[in-house]
Amino acid sequence: MALPSPNLDDRRFQQFVDDAKRYIQQRAPEWTDHNVSDPGVTLIETVAHMADQIVYRLNRVPEKNHLAFLDLVGITLFPPTAARTDVTFWLSAPQEEPVRVPPGTETATVRTESEEAVVFATERDLTIVPCALRHLMVQHRGEAAVDRTHDLADEDKDVLCFAESPGVGDSMLLGLTAAVPHCALALDLDSRVDGVGVDPRQPPLVWEAWTADGWRPCEVDRDGTGGLNRPGEVVLHVPGGHVLSRNAGREAGWLRCRVTEPLAGQPFYTTSPTVRSAEAFTIGGTTTAVHAETVRDEALGEATGLPGQRLRLAHAPVVGDEPPVLLQTAEHEGWTDWLVVRDFAASGPSDRHITLDAATGEIAFGPAVRQPDGSLRQFGAVAGKGTPVRARRYRTGGGRAGNVARGAVQILRTSIPYVSEVVNREAAQGGVDGETVEEAKVRAPITLRAQDRAVTLRDYEELARRAAPETARITCLEGEESEHGAYAVRLLVVPQAVPDPGGRLRFEQLVPGDGLLERITRHLDERRLIGTRLAVGPPYYQGVTVVATVHAFRGVDTDRVRRAAYDALYRHLDPLTGGAEGTGWPFGRPVQSGEVFAVLQRVPGVELVDEVRLHPADPLTGKRGDATDRIDLSAPSLVFSYDHRVRVIGDGS
DSSP: OOOOOOOSOOOOHHHHHHHHHHHHHHHOTTOOOOSTTSHHHHHHHHHHHHHHHHHHHHHTHHHHHHHHHHHHTTOOOOOOBOOEEEEEEEESSOOSSOEEEOTTOEEEEOOOSSSOOOEEEEOSOEEEOOOOEEEEEEEOTTSOOEEOHHHHHOTTOOEESSOSSOOTTOEEEEEESSOOTTEEEEEEEEOSOOOOSSOTTSOSEEEEEEETTEEEEOEEEEETTTTTTSSEEEEEEOOTTBOEEEETTEEEEEEEEEEOOOOTTOOOOSSOOEESEEEEEEEEEEEEEESEEEEEEEEEEEOOSSTTOEEEOSSOOEESSSSSEEEEEEETTEEEEEEEOSOSTTOOTTOOEEEEETTTTEEEEOOEEEOTTSOEEEOSOOOOTTOEEEEEEEEEEOSGGGOOOTTOEEEEOSOOTTEEEEEESSOOBOOBOOOOHHHHHHHHHHHHHHTTOBOSHHHHHHHHHHHOTTOSEEEEEEOOHHHHOTTEEEEEEEOOOOOBTTTBOOGGGGSOOHHHHHHHHHHHHTTBOTTOEEEEEOOEEEEEEEEEEEEEOTTOOHHHHHHHHHHHHHHHTOTTTOSTTSSOOOTTOOEEHHHHHHHHHTSTTEEEEEEEEEEEEOTTTOOBOOOBSEEOOOTTEEEEEOOOEEEEEOTTO
16 A cells, blocks of 8 residues: 655635735734725735645645655556557458558447447558369368368269268368458359258357468357258358368368257257358458557657757557557658667667657657766667657557447448448457556555566466556466465456446457467566466356346336346446445355345335346356356356347236
8 A cells, every 4th residue: 555645734714815805913913804895804814815825835845755765666648559459351242353441441339429430440451352262172080081072063962071971070172263361252053952960059160271280260250051951151260371272183262061069959950051062252351450540650850969959749648559559750861760779778779769658659869877986877768859750650549438249340441442340259358548647646656566487376467457558357266276276376367348338248359369368478477486386377167057036116117127137147246346335246256035135125216026036057058057046156257148138027028
């Protein structure tokens, strides 16, 4: 906890006025009119107001000294980070020529009366490559692939997709005329066989694409065939790295549909589905976009030719690219780039280095420091006097405002031919507001104590937040020796997750990505004590299903009460914003039916809560356990709302 700043003078305006009036009674007893209408009292109040302002300034001195000390020990404000999301550009129709989406293409959310549009800019070049189907092959498990392209050309012949009695590992391979990395591909499949035994909502199939790293899964946007169960269209999002390759002597961009083990309780294929005709064409592409606007060719003035010169960008904070700002100076041979470094400790007199305060947008050139022998040493080069300085490119933006829900990005601000619409298929994540001065004051004692090394559990948590400020929750526990070995530390990471419209979280949103876990692990591994084992991963999520019956007041709309009850349950049993304090369900805290009773009783329109039963559930398989009044959670566990059921009894029920 930070030490409280002393109040050097606690007197205020009225106290100054009262003291002056008492002093008048001693020095000038003949002055008896002390009403506010007296000109002398008006003069006293004027002086008291000025004194009050001086005291206010005086009491700011401890805060100023505090901030000066934080600056001395190197505590600087963390800048905001920008949210990122994958944005899909859909074509108005399949094209014969590639469609290019250049980097910096701007998309945005819909502007409303109360909210400004949130702008996202693409980070890399996207080329939507046209393609067609060239080959169709069938490969049974453990056997060589067989080319069935000629059979497919026969309009009266159905081609078996797998073995006649399909087995796990059987595949249907589709060869495209071109590799289509990061593209959305439509497969139009015609079949006259249906009812092949599988659940069309969850068929035991996985679509994959061949890349430089082997087979990688494709995301299925929609499957109109119900698992190759009927004629329809399958829309796939092909991963990056998709390349041309040779399979059974045929070169193509290969995709495959592979049979997998069915989920627990799901049926399997009784016979192989068939294909009578097939077509493939590209209908879109996906690229990463960042919540930031690009500023180009901003003139910053002229260099003074003196060491330590500081310039300020017109827009702050700075987020995004690497380097964060491309600074250039005009030399005889043209514009020359300068490199952004963390500090000038390793910079020589000829190194074109600068530093950047991303929070304020301030750029600093290298200083000249006097050495113990009296000589001056220049850290970093100095731009020549009168040299024009410009920021060739940088991005500004960031903050929590960029964490928009999936489907929120719908506006294409940069016109691109043949692109009809744009959408983010997943919520944007990673946006964090910049650190405030008060937050830096709280962080400073922890930083000084840890000294960039992890010893205590609190040290691990603080260093992990520094490595990944975009995480929603981080907690550190002692690792179980039976599971992680002796002297183990277990760090639990909960990523940011933006609920879908309606306030519902999906389970996959709460699983941190491999890149995030690797970044935290790498940062902590360099700072942990030798001999300490480190395990970084997600917590265990205990699914909870609430089955309740409530009675509504007479004349109240039961549908409205039911929606409000669902909202209350999902809001309370939320790993990020749930719990009694609204800061997230505490790790290891049990769920009790009595607490759920109270939550439902507070729902507007509910007269009586009749019954509440809790069911433990598996969010992955959907399997629910027996009803109970209490669900205990282990220390590394959080709750996850899964498919609540609320019955509302009203006038007509």
